Amino acid sequence: MQVCDGIISADFIVTQNERREIVRDGAVAVRGARVAAIVSRVEAERDWAPAWRRSLGRAVILPGLINAHTHAPMTLLRGLADDLPLMEWLNKHIFPCESGLTPRMLEVGTALACAEMLSCGITAFADMYLNERQIYRTVDKIGMRALVGEGLFSFPSIGYADPAVAFDLAREQAGELAGHSRLRYAVCPHSIYTTGPEILEKSAALAAELDLPLHIHLAESGEETRMSLEMYGCRPVEVCRRAGILGPRTLAAHGVDLLEEEMELLAQNGVSIAHNPRSNMKLASGIAPVPALLALGCNVCLGTDGAAGNNRLNLFQEMSACALLHKVFSGDPTVLPAQTALDMATLHGARALSWPELGRLAPGGPADLAALDLASPGLTPLYNPVSQLVYAAGGHEVCLTMVEGRILYEQGRFSSLDYRELLLEARQLALLCAGNAA
Ligand SMILES: [Zn+2]
Incomplete structure (x- = not known):
């Protein structure tokens, strides 16, 4: 048995590796801040002993997206x-x-x-x-x-x-x-x-x-x-x-x-x-x-x-x-x-960003990824995962986002910030911003 922190499995893994490989019925094993392995769902269940599992089913996992200017x-x-x-x-x-x-x-x-x-x-x-x-x-x-x-x-x-x-x-x-x-x-x-x-x-x-x-x-x-x-x-x-x-x-x-x-x-x-x-x-x-x-x-x-x-x-x-x-x-x-x-x-x-190890999912690489729920309206049927990501997805289908091996967002919840508090304060501060602009 191989040991890791977590396993996330899904119907598709868009790796963005050199061959632009898409793994069907795959799983990403995460150890610490890094991807330990990308394996089939069967192997993940048979050979790996993680501390936690997320079996996303009808979903696609992709490398975390990179916003290069904001x-x-x-x-x-x-x-x-x-x-x-x-x-x-x-x-x-x-x-x-x-x-x-x-x-x-x-x-x-x-x-x-x-x-x-x-x-x-x-x-x-x-x-x-x-x-x-x-x-x-x-x-x-x-x-x-x-x-x-x-x-x-x-x-x-x-x-x-x-x-x-x-x-x-x-x-x-x-x-x-x-x-x-x-x-x-x-x-x-x-x-x-x-x-x-x-x-x-x-x-x-x-x-x-x-x-x-x-x-x-x-x-x-x-x-x-x-x-x-x-x-x-x-x-x-x-x-x-x-x-x-x-x-x-x-x-x-x-x-x-x-x-x-x-x-x-x-x-x-x-x-x-x-x-x-x-x-x-x-x-x-x-x-x-x-x-x-x-x-x-x-x-x-x-x-x-x-x-x-x-x-x-x-x-x-x-x-x-x-x-x-x-x-x-x-x-x-x-x-x-x-x-x-x-x-x-x-x-x-x-x-x-001069950070070439990002932007792809590969063993040994950073565990930065996102997953989209393919059961969301607008994503069925699916012939080509990449076409679906670019032309059909809107972003709201994202169900999980991980950075450096930590799940920071999952099913509408943020693990490292108080979203309700944040919205309240943002609305109050926006009143002051509008005052400055007037
Ligand atoms: Zn700018």
Whole structure:
């Protein structure tokens, strides 16, 4: 008999391994924070002696999804202002509200984001925000996995009164997380238009010195390009190239307004692009040239962006939006097949976060997974599990989410947070947020 902590069995296991194997009537054995084995249900019952079992039956188990770009506390601003031009939305609603965010609001907004992400199968995310320490301490308590970083600007933020100390703060935060199993740090210059060449160069130097990933908003819209030409006399990708921040550990969010040669440069330098289709559509930022980037060998992953602009942190919605958007835009229904969308939300996300062992289920790998109840309305019959995950599932069918071997969400219940309390406080704090925005 083999010993392990837990066994979860289901009709299908979508492993996302190199062969994209799907195990029928399978089971995942979990030992500590890792997957001990993936075996048949029969073997799991015959050869393994776990402390606990979950026999999910008509369900599919998949690697935990990876949200490669978000701003967790913005859940508190969800639906505060919609259907507005980008600059009016930012300047009249989002920025005034953000300047009034208290440490407690950041904690509550982050917990709300974690609850939402766990409930739809997300186990890891890349976050960039203000006063990031409040955010990662909350994520740590809840038990999710994240690549976090303090947003670096050329002006004061609620994270620091003086931009001169921003790099010291980032260095301190990176030091605090060194060696953590679930939290890693990225240097996060916010964008080319909120920083400048000096901050971008210092960001590249800090990332190189501490061997950290770098996360930035890049080429989000035609408006950003216009501002870049005015401020620096060149386009956003060129600003980044000159500052030395285009490398294999760089995660660039959006990549919407790109020329052919810029796409080639990003691909050649191994830059990962986080595509945020619903945020881009809702804010009318444009359509990222995802099929062309993929064809060039660029690592394109998926993100939700913040909940103020999306308005959900749900990668099932993003996978389907991504596939549909690029089919209609190209006029070719064979573009961006379901398997590619799922790869973007798992394997590509893992690479983008510089955390390549994530995004797949394999013996010895991290026990980060989600399970969907296939008896949920809308998922029967089932011919192809991957098609069902991308085109039919909405995220609400997720019945179990595990991070590092711990079940954090199961059948509507969260094991590491008091959801009812959280909702009450979030509603109260939202009243204050709305007051700040008015
Ligand atoms: Zn963003």
